[in-house]
Amino acid sequence: MNSTQLYVRVVLSTLALLGAPQAVSAQSDEPAAEPSVEPAIIHRPSATLRSNEQVLIETRIVGDWKLEQAWVDARPLGSQGEYRRFALKRTGDDEFAAILPKEMSVPPGIEYYIASRAQDDTERVHFASREEPYRLMVRPTAAEVTERHRLERYDNDRSQFRLRAEYTAYGRRNVGPGEVSIDASGEDLVTDANSDAYWVAELEYTYRVLTWLHDFRFGIGRLRGSQPTVTVDGESRGLNDGYGSDTPLGEPGYDYGYGEANLAFLDNLSVGTRLILGASDQGFAAGAGATVRIGRISGTHFAVGGEIQDEVGNRGWMAFRWDTVPDVPMALTIELTKRPDEGGPTGTRLLYDVGVEASEGLTLDARAGYASRSAGIEGGFVGGLGATYEF
Incomplete structure (x- = not known):
């Protein structure tokens, strides 16, 4: 190889080296292809x-x-x-x-x-x-399970309206000294039949929360009574205040409203409290009550309760309610009461209640019973009707 050929090869190699970066640079200026990705x-x-x-x-x-x-x-x-x-x-x-x-x-x-x-x-x-x-x-949650089970017992009905009315006649009783303003010495005085009586009517609304607060209730009512009378020598005479006054006692009774809450921390134990506000001829009257139930409040249970009330008298009761017969709830109650007058002798009432489901959501019920005062010589009766609508 002569010097001329060697020179040509060196020049060509140098030119090739100088052109390579330009080719690489030209390739790097082209945008990279976007990778194919399916979202x-x-x-x-x-x-x-x-x-x-x-x-x-x-x-x-x-x-x-x-x-x-x-x-x-x-x-x-x-x-x-x-x-x-x-x-x-x-x-x-x-x-x-x-x-x-x-x-x-x-x-x-x-x-x-x-x-x-x-x-x-x-x-x-x-x-x-x-x-x-x-x-x-x-x-x-556990609370929601309890609420659902309780609601099923009421056929998924949370609200209830209840209307009831009843009449009580205590029968005849002995009249004590000073209870009448006429001289009847030597005579055994007794009250006239059915003169010692009262009636009561109530309308109540209930909403069932079905948690630890089982339900709350609001109601209005009217109670009216009559004072006992005695008959001496053919003359009917009203009782007086017992202190020698010849002014007969006024007719007892009042109009009232109440609110009630029932607490059920356990399925088989519940406590109810009630506040009562009313008005009578004598003025403002107030009261309060409480009930303890052993057993399901919606089914078979035993209850003990009482109320303290101005004007119309206190009362206390024990009751046993059962629902073993489908759609026929029943109850037995014994009650001690001063109604309709807080100044009167204590009365006893034995009550039987029975209800029948007349249609979906509607239950009709009746009450029958026996009533007598202390020192009574002849018993009286109790009768009542009611209707309950649930929705």
């Missing part, structure tokens, strides 16, 4: 959820930059209504979540599906579907 939403669902908790639907989105929007459509389990839409929002690099409100977290559960819309407005379902949504079961 996907990955979701691992929960099987159950606790009641009244915030619902968090967590996902991982691959290729989220290609999506315009992603969401969760949800509604109560078994509902035929419209779905509510909740957006999936970023919580990490490729992590997204939707938050459903607590009010949706109620038994029996929630049904939902997950979908997205791409930048070209193409919509795609990624998990479950609108027609076949995923069912997330919600576990009720």
